[in-house]
Amino acid sequence: MLKAYAVENLRPGMVVGRDVMDGDMNVLIGQGINLTLELIYSLLDRPIFSVYIEEEDEAVDIPGKEFLLDDAYTSCYDTVYRKLKLMFENLAERGEFDAAALQDIMDEKNFRELCDGAKAVSQIHNMAREGSYLINHCLHVGILAGLMGKWLNLSILDQYNLVIAGLFIDIGKMRISSEILEKKGRLTEAEFDVIKKHTQFGHDMIGMTTLSANRDIMDGVLQHHERCDGSGYPNGLPRAQISRFGRILAILDIYDAMAGDRIFAKRRSPFDVFAILYDDILNGKLDTEYGVLFIKNLCHALNGNWVQLSNGERGRIVYIDESRVNSLPVVQTTKGEFIDLNATRQVKIESILTAAEVSA
Known part of the structure; x- marks a missing residue:
């Protein structure tokens, strides 16, 4: 069987199950080659996220959470979370x-x-969102912005600015009462009107800082709820008038909001979110170039993650056909069975499992 491994999880001696190719379709490492440290290191400097490895069919053991969470990553995340929370509070209060x-x-x-590529995707899905939902969401969008900046080959300065815009994307919600933000029932029209003001609030708040001189960041925060067909807010702008950062952040904001647990809604499967994003792309609401790039790259990075299936089983994503944007994965269950979710529509992925859920 073939199993996808994130590049950072490759080990010497593994047998390559499918040709590893660069963006120009040149073969870097051929099928059947035994990996060496030198070959693995050569991949780390390239935009390659995973490699298919040939393995014998066997039942899959669910690892403990210590094998799913990277200590260095979670420590860095926690540190940045605390600093971002303090910064938000100081600015808002x-x-x-x-x-x-x-x-x-x-x-x-x-x-x-x-x-850090595929590791970042697996870690933000494997970590439980403890503390403030708002801060976690902004930090996740900032991380996804960093990934998008790399996938788009933006300059280092543009990557830096896109991450900052992502980190501040919802700071305007600090000016909205928790009663509205944390309401579990349906919002009234008046309450939703208040929620929609957060983009302008955020724009005004960072407009009082030294970031005010950075048009990319300011526009990204203000416009992340604008839609290319003019149906968004706060100004109902058409695509031509929405900034590049605004169009990118719209996609990242939707993805993280739906793929993570919220106070008023349980998280969805990333593949359900991809379907929603793709519909919005086809309907002209989201930017086609950025949307398709995000779905294809994030889908690729989800290889190897543990999932909860709608039939009650658990499994691990082992293959995704990257030639189709709306492709569903092949999952290997803990019994060693393979389920192609493209062919078995009665079974769906309900969610990516966090490390705590996997080890429970």
């Missing part, structure tokens, strides 16, 4: 902004650790 504190958050080590 006292109008204070510490540019040095933001620089500390955006330190190259943090940026490199948190936006």
Whole structure:
């Protein structure tokens, strides 16, 4: 059987099950080659997220959460979370902004650790969202923004600015009462009108800081709920008037909001979210280029993650056909059985399991 491994999880001696190719379709490592340390290191410098390895069919053991969570990653995440929370509180409650504190958050080590390709995707799905939903959501969007910046081959400065815009995407909600933000029932029209003001609130709040001179960041925060068909808010802008950052962040915001647990709604399967995003792309609401790129790359990075299936079983994603944007994965259950979710529509992925859920 073939099993996809994130590049950072490859080990010498593994047998390559499918040709590893670069973006120009040149074969870097051929099928059947035994991996060496040198070959593995050569892949780490390339935009390659996973490699298919040939393995014997066998039942799959569910590992403990210590094998799913990366200590260095979670430690870095927790540190940045605390600093971002303090920054939000200082800005919202006292109008204070510490540019040095933001620089500390955006330190190259943090940026490199948190936006580390497939590992970043697996870690933000494997970690339970403890603490403030708002801060976790903004941090997740910032991480996804870092990934998108790399997938788009943006300059380092643009990647840096896109991450900052992602981190501040919902800071305007600090000015909205918790009664509305945490309401479990359906929002009234008046309450939703208040919620929609968060984009302008956020724009105004960072407009009082040194970030005000950065048009990309300001527009990204203001426009992440605009839609390319003019149906978004706050200004109902058409695609031509929505900034690049606004169009990118719209996609990342939707994905993380739906794929993670919220106060008023349980998280969805990433593949259900991909279907929603793809519908919005086809209907002209979301940017086609950015949307398709995000779905294909994130889908690729989900290989190897543990999932809960609708039939009550658990399994691990082992293969995804990357030639189709709306392709569903092949899952290997803990019994060693393979389920092709493209052919077995009565079984669905309900959610990506966190490390705590896998080990429970």
